[in-house]
Amino acid sequence: MKRLWIYLQDYKKECVLAPLFKMLEASFELFVPLVVAAIIDTGIANGDTGYILKMCMILILLALIGLICSVTAQYFSAKAAIGFGTGLRRALFKHLMGLSFTEIDMVGTSTMMTRMTSDVNQAQNGVNMVLRLFLRSPFVVFGSMVMAFTIDVKAAFIFVIAIILLSIVVFGIMLMNIPMLKSVQQKLDGVLGITRENLAGVRVIRAFCKEEEEIEAFKVKNEALTTAQKKAGKVSALMNPLTYVIINIAIVTLIWVGAIQVDNGILTQGQVVALYNYMSQILVELIKLASLMITINKSVACSNRIVSVFEIKPSMEEGVEQSAEGASRKSEVPVVAFKNVSLTYKGAGEESLTGIDFTVWQGQTVGIIGGTGSGKTSLVHMIPRFYDATAGEVLIDGINVKAYQIKALRDKIGIVMQKAVLFKGDIGSNLRWGKKDATEEEILEAVRIAQGEDVVNQKGGLKGSIHQGGKNLSGGQRQRMSIARALVKKPAILILDDSTSALDFATDAKLRGAIKTLDYKPTVFIVSQRASSIQYADLIIVLDDGKMVGKGTHEELLENCQVYSEIYHSQFRKEEN
Numbered sequence: 015m016k017r018l019w020i021y022l023q024d025y026k027k028e029c030v031l032a033p034l035f036k037m038l039e040a041s042f043e044l045f046v047p048l049v050v051a052a053i054i055d056t057g058i059a060n061g062d063t064g065y066i067l068k069m070c071m072i073l074i075l076l077a078l079i080g081l082i083c084s085v086t087a088q089y090f091s092a093k094a095a096i097g098f099g100t101g102l103r104r105a106l107f108k109h110l111m112g113l114s115f116t117e118i119d120m121v122g123t124s125t126m127m128t129r130m131t132s133d134v135n136q137a138q139n140g141v142n143m144v145l146r147l148f149l150r151s152p153f154v155v156f157g158s159m160v161m162a163f164t165i166d167v168k169a170a171f172i173f174v175i176a177i178i179l180l181s182i183v184v185f186g187i188m189l190m191n192i193p194m195l196k197s198v199q200q201k202l203d204g205v206l207g208i209t210r211e212n213l214a215g216v217r218v219i220r221a222f223c224k225e226e227e228e229i230e231a232f233k234v235k236n237e238a239l240t241t242a243q244k245k246a247g248k249v250s251a252l253m254n255p256l257t258y259v260i261i262n263i264a265i266v267t268l269i270w271v272g273a274i275q276v277d278n279g280i281l282t283q284g285q286v287v288a289l290y291n292y293m294s295q296i297l298v299e300l301i302k303l304a305s306l307m308i309t310i311n312k313s314v315a316c317s318n319r320i321v322s323v324f325e326i327k328p329s330m331e332e333g334v335e336q337s338a339e340g341a342s343r344k345s346e347v348p349v350v351a352f353k354n355v356s357l358t359y360k361g362a363g364e365e366s367l368t369g370i371d372f373t374v375w376q377g378q379t380v381g382i383i384g385g386t387g388s389g390k391t392s393l394v395h396m397i398p399r400f401y402d403a404t405a406g407e408v409l410i411d412g413i414n415v416k417a418y419q420i421k422a423l424r425d426k427i428g429i430v431m432q433k434a435v436l437f438k439g440d441i442g443s444n445l446r447w448g449k450k451d452a453t454e455e456e457i458l459e460a461v462r463i464a465q466g467e468d469v470v471n472q473k474g475g476l477k478g479s480i481h482q483g484g485k486n487l488s489g490g491q492r493q494r495m496s497i498a499r500a501l502v503k504k505p506a507i508l509i510l511d512d513s514t515s516a517l518d519f520a521t522d523a524k525l526r527g528a529i530k531t532l533d534y535k536p537t538v539f540i541v542s543q544r545a546s547s548i549q550y551a552d553l554i555i556v557l558d559d560g561k562m563v564g565k566g567t568h569e570e571l572l573e574n575c576q577v578y579s580e581i582y583h584s585q586f587r588k589e590e591n
């Protein structure tokens with residue numbers, strides 16, 4: 015929790031001024047009952063209209079000054095809280111961006127989104143409330159009691175007893191309520207989680223006609239939230255009746271004691287009214303204080319959840335090596351080499367890849383084929399260090415990938431993921447992800463190689479807009495734009511992870527042919543389930559259940575790799591039909 019205070023560091027002035035102005039406002043409020051008492055005792059008692067008017071003006075002035083103080087305090091507290099929230103969100107986002115895939119898998123996207131949004135908002139709200147009320151409410155309670163003592167000690171003792179009883183009720187209810195509110199928060203997280211999952215997967219839900227089941231699952235979570243809210247609501251609903259009973263008994267006692275004191279000439283009528291007003295102020299502030307405690311509690315819980323994300327340290331350490339490109343690259347060194355590499359995902363009991371060993375030379379095309387779940391994606395993800403080998407070594411240009419600066423390493427690689435993702439903006443801005451200063455010619459050349467000219471023309475050129483996630487493009491169009499994006503950076507290593515699955519065979523073949531013509535001769539990895547996509551590769555790696563069961567050219571594998579020949583013959587029979 016303490017580690018979040020640093021995000022308030024730039025707002026020290028605001029953190030002092032906000033409570034200060036709130037206390038000033040409270041001080042002026044504390045004078046109001048005294049002025050009212052003076053109006054009753056002097057103005058009304060003597061029928062002095064001039065005095066009453068003068069005092070009313072003072073009341074208006076006090077209200078105005080109070081208002082100015084309150085607005086000023088609000089301004090400073092909001093400024094500090096918003097600044098805190100902005101800084102925290104920025105730092106959290108930066109931290110999340112620095113995590114490796116292993117940690118991102120561990121936390122989960124939906125949890126990260128909750129931390130970034132509602133948890134940060136709750137923490138920000140807590141800062142705002144603390145700055146405004148944490149000092150003000152106790153100050154008013156204490157100040158009202160002191161004022162009561164200055165008026166009449168006997169009557170003030172009623173205040174002491176009332177404050178003790180009110181505090182027991184208000185804080186007792188609050189303490190009972192806190193665990194219930196925690197449960198409400200958990201149930202709310204559940205509702206948010208299922209909502210997010212359903213909205214993200216709405217197409218799949220409809221395709222499988224799962225609406226009824228999902229509505230039912232949502233109903234269960236929603237009802238759990240309602241039950242938790244009702245339980246918490248019932249307890250907090252006790253607050254008002256109980257506090258009002260206590261305060262009314264205290265007021266009756268106060269008026270009774272006050273009347274006796276008036277009869278004895280010790281107190282004036284105005285002073286009794288002032289005591290009554292102080293009592294009301296105390297009640298209001300204690301209730302505010304209780305709700306502040308609940309807000310603080312929620313904010314601390316949310317802050318702790320944020321801190322727990324900050325505590326996740328990226329498991330990947332960067333090296334210092336820069337890339338060796340162009341002239342400095344030694345041609346006798348393989349571009350990529352896997353040396354007896356194994357991979358076990360964190361939390362997974364068994365290895366997803368075992369003993370992978372192969373060497374790739376500059377300009378070669380490597381095909382990776384195998385059944386679903388055989389480890390193809392896992393293998394290529396180790397080249398840009400999305401995941402690190404748990405045994406063995408992955409070498410690029412003869413250097414272990416772990417020794418490179420991550421940026422230098424990834425700058426050498428253009429990867430097109432299985433799921434093509436584009437970002438809101440226009441086609442040009444998406445394709446420039448690969449190279450910020452790419453010229454229009456460079457981009458159009460990449461588009462041409464990726465067989466995406468028709469897509470760009472259809473969308474009205476490079477300025478054609480792309481909706482969030484590339485939703486306004488078809489699967490195949492998104493894939494071709496993603497390939498063009500990777501090509502724009504002219505990578506030394508190009509990885510196409512099943513990224514032509516939505517293309518027809520002819521376009522797929524044209525694309526592979528066009529890549530062959532690239533003048534900078536990248537080393538290309540093609541992951542595919544289609545034998546036709548990889549059969550002309552210089553090297554084909556066949557995976558089966560995480561193991562490399564074949565390595566060689568198409569002809570060699572047809573002869574000596576049963577898995578490959580089964581894949582090939584099953585598909586070619588199908589394709590020929």
Ligand SMILES: Nc1ncnc2c1ncn2[C@@H]1O[C@H](COP(=O)(O)OP(=O)(O)OP(=O)(O)O)[C@@H](O)[C@H]1O
Binds near residue numbers: 119366386388
């Ligand atoms: N992030 C992950 N965490 C844990 N296990 C994973 C993770 N990613 C993949 N796996 C597991 O590793 C194995 C290989 O998965 P991988 O995605 O590499 O296979 P694939 O051959 O690319 O499959 P497909 O053709 O279906 O995409 C599978 O058993 C999978 O469940």
